[in-house]
Amino acid sequence: MVKAVVLGAAGGIGQPLSLLLKHNPLVTSLGLYDIVNTPGVAADLSHISTPAKVVGYLPADDGLAKVLTGADVVVIPAGVPRKPGMTRDDLFKINAGIVRDLATGIAKNAPKAFVLVISNPVNSTVPIVAEVFKQHGVFDPKRLFGVTTLDVVRASTFVAEVLGDLSKxxxxxxxxxxxxxGVTIVPLLSQSSAALPADFTQDARVTLxxxxxxxxxxxxxxxxxxxSATLSMAYAGAEFAEKIIRALRGETGIVAPSFVHLESDPASGAALKKEIGKDLEYFSAPVELGPQGVASIKPLGALTPYEKTLVDAALPELQTNIDKGVSFISASKL
Incomplete structure (x- = not known):
């Protein structure tokens, strides 16, 4: 029995994400929550002939607490989408409060759930969730994930395009x-499972x-x-949620990149900090998943000189993003 919950289920990401989770036979119960339209979305999905029982709640009558009760996996796509000219940093001002309030609900009603954060900017919203959990004494770094799967999905698709065969x-x-x-996204093209063409130039690599x-x-x-990118993000979120559910059910050997707290596995986290040369609290790296969440954080491995410059360029921006999330909760306490 696996109960999945989507917070922000009536939005542009939330609806297709909820559809994909309803379609997943591993999900036996699907709880939906949003500030509008959730009962209608739930009624629509409930007619689909798959095992999951679907319920939808609005804020009235303690809906957030009701939907979270008994949750195993909580996915958070709630927030406003990015508009032309708007950076992910601009989104922070709007989405930070939304994520804080939802995190408070999770801390009170589903403190043992695996929490998958999609709401942008992920580099800041994941620390917000962590700080809220710390305030409530329920923070388990092994169970908190920033969903970066869309970057992986794009990289796989774009490499296949370069190879001229999307079937790959x-x-x-x-x-x-x-x-x-932006600059914090570092694709390690040298480690692609499908090699780029021998005549693939450095300029082409930079463009990709x-x-x-x-x-x-x-x-x-x-x-x-x-x-913004709603459908592809929903697909990526559902892909990562399935990996979490499979690990929760005891499947081994599942590795997926995710933005995690590096204390989720102190030994491998410390090794990664040494590898990147900076004492960051959070970093997206390939993570081995287990029944308790993060089992280990994998090393980056051999990087090309160009990839090393990309990692170095990402570090100060990551630190700024992380600090922004932590400071938002610190300021909220004043």
Whole structure:
């Protein structure tokens, strides 16, 4: 029995994400929550012939507490989408309060759940959730994840495009490390499971790297003010949630990049800090998943000189993003 909960289930990411989770046979109970329209979304999904029983709640009548009770996995896509000209940092001012309030509900009603944060900017919202959990004495770094899977999905797709064969995309693995915004997104193309062409130039590698880093901008521009990367993000969120559920059920050997607290596994976290040369609290790296969440954090491995410069460029921005999230909760206490 696995209960999955989506907070922000009526939004642009939330609805397709909820559909994908309803379609997943590993999910036996699906709880939906949003400030509007959730009962309708739940009624619609409940007609689909898959095992999960679906319920939807609004804020009235303690809906947040009701939907979270008994949750095993909580996915948070709640927040406003990015608009043209808006950076992920701009989103922080709007989404930080939303995430803080939802994290408070989780801390009170589902403190043992695995929490998967999609709400942007992930580099800051994950620390917000952690600080709220610390305030309530329920913080377990092994159970908190920033979902960076979309960067991995884009990297696999774009490499397949370079190879001229999209049918290869599902089997291509490209580690993407660092964080989940702009310069903090570091695709390790040298470690792609599918080698790039022998004549692939350094300029082409830089262009591909930039496309992966700023793929979200590509979607925002193409939607021309009508939204951001909702469908691809929902797909990526569902993919990562399934990996968490499979690990929760005892499957071993599952490794996926995620933005995690490096104390989630102190030994491997310390090794990664030494590898990157900075004492960060959070970093996105390949993570081995287990029944308790983070089992270990994998090393970055051999980097090319260009990839090393990308990691070095990401570190100060990551520190700034992390500090912003922590400071938001510190200031809220004043």
């Amino acid at each position: 995309a599902p089997s291509i693995t490209v580690p993407v490390v660092g964080g989940h915004s 790297t930039t496309r992966i880093q700023y793929g979200g901008d590509e979607v925002v521009k193409a939607k021309d003010g009508a939204g």
